[in-house]
Amino acid sequence: MIDFRSDTVTRPCKKMRTAMANAEVGDDVYGDDPTVNELESWAAKRHGFARAMFCSSGTQANLLALMAHCQRGDEYLCGQQAHNYKFEGGGAAILGSIQPQPIENEKDGTLCFEKLTAAIKPDDSHFARTTLLSIENTINGKVLPLEYMQNAREFTREHNLALHLDGARVYNAATALNVDITEICQHVDSMSVCLSKGLGAPIGSILLGSESLIKAAKRWRKVVGGGMRQAGIIAAAAKIALAENPVKLQQDHENAKYLATALNQFANISVNLDHVETNMVFATFSEDIDIVNLVEKLKDGNILLSAGNPMRLVTHLDIDKTAIDTFIQALHNELV
Numbered sequence: 585m586i587d588f589r590s591d592t593v594t595r596p597c598k599k600m601r602t603a604m605a606n607a608e609v610g611d612d613v614y615g616d617d618p619t620v621n622e623l624e625s626w627a628a629k630r631h632g633f634a635r636a637m638f639c640s641s642g643t644q645a646n647l648l649a650l651m652a653h654c655q656r657g658d659e660y661l662c663g664q665q666a667h668n669y670k671f672e673g674g675g676a677a678i679l680g681s682i683q684p685q686p687i688e689n690e691k692d693g694t695l696c697f698e699k700l701t702a703a704i705k706p707d708d709s710h711f712a713r714t715t716l717l718s719i720e721n722t723i724n725g726k727v728l729p730l731e732y733m734q735n736a737r738e739f740t741r742e743h744n745l746a747l748h749l750d751g752a753r754v755y756n757a758a759t760a761l762n763v764d765i766t767e768i769c770q771h772v773d774s775m776s777v778c779l780s781k782g783l784g785a786p787i788g789s790i791l792l793g794s795e796s797l798i799k800a801a802k803r804w805r806k807v808v809g810g811g812m813r814q815a816g817i818i819a820a821a822a823k824i825a826l827a828e829n830p831v832k833l834q835q836d837h838e839n840a841k842y843l844a845t846a847l848n849q850f851a852n853i854s855v856n857l858d859h860v861e862t863n864m865v866f867a868t869f870s871e872d873i874d875i876v877n878l879v880e881k882l883k884d885g886n887i888l889l890s891a892g893n894p895m896r897l898v899t900h901l902d903i904d905k906t907a908i909d910t911f912i913q914a915l916h917n918e919l920v
């Protein structure tokens with residue numbers, strides 16, 4: 585299968601499977617799993633945070649961060665397109681009694697500070713308490729500039745807000761900017777990172793923050809059923825993903841550009857190449873193409889696509905240039 589639907593579809597490599605098979609484990613709810621402990625202490629140090637916590641998913645890491653930062657009756661500012669507003673089932677509101685205050689994202693994915701300022705509620709019993717700003721980097725494949733990260737830090741200091749980064753794909757951002765990851769995350773109070781996307785782990789995310797924040801988040805993790813026992817089995821693969829695979833993202837980005845350029849050759853497909861900053865390509869098909877039918881046909885040829893228009897195509901460890909060529913040829917057979 586050549587699967588362009590997401591970078592979540594990668595399978596663990598041999599090295600990961602070996603590490604999983606041989607992982608030293610213990611009961612992580614008791615804090616006894618040496619492989620989880622090693623991953624967490626390594627990750628905290630690597631990213632410049634006091635503590636780290638291994639979580640089952642990015643959705644869980646974001647939820648726990650929001651619940652640790654905010655009390656019942658608080659609100660968080662976020663983008664209208666934010667994953668932790670739009671694509672996480674409303675978890676913060678449902679499970680945390682935290683109200684989201686979404687703000688329309690600007691074209692580049694940023695949130696306008698004037699609009700954010702206007703949305704901050706006064707200290708008055710009519711309103712929820714605005715306590716947190718949550719931003720996302722990358723957002724829909726776009727990278728937030730380093731200067732924006734710094735401005736977000738200054739903005740939150742000025743307004744006495746905490747700052748959370750949904751960094752599901754923050755390593756793609758660091759790769760695109762050609763900076764060390766700490767250049768991005770030095771500006772935030774907490775950050776979630778997905779290890780099971782471009783980094784290639786089968787399962788898991790990491791949440792980074794202060795001692796007290798992670799302590800609170802860990803309590804909530806148990807409450808939502810996220811306390812895992814011999815989690816070292818999956819942490820072993822997660823460590824390899826986090827330590828060894830960031831350098832491989834550059835290839836995914838080059839492959840995305842290669843894919844975008846090839847798609848743009850079709851008269852009935854258009855891609856804005858300037859928007860291909862990381863591993864995502866958004867391709868707009870002309871109206872006369874039956875996307876659902878096209879996706880079905882390509883599936884018969886072992887090529888998996890998401891049936892949207894624009895269609896999001898994602899490159900990852902399991903897609904190389906040959907796979908892209910195979911896809912383009914199959915598309916040619918269908919469309920030309």
Ligand SMILES: *Cc1c(COP(=O)(O)O)cnc(C)c1O
Binds near residue numbers: 668
């Ligand atoms: C995928 C994703 C998440 C959630 O991660 P899961 O592991 O799928 O729960 C959160 N935020 C962003 C920006 C994501 O892309």
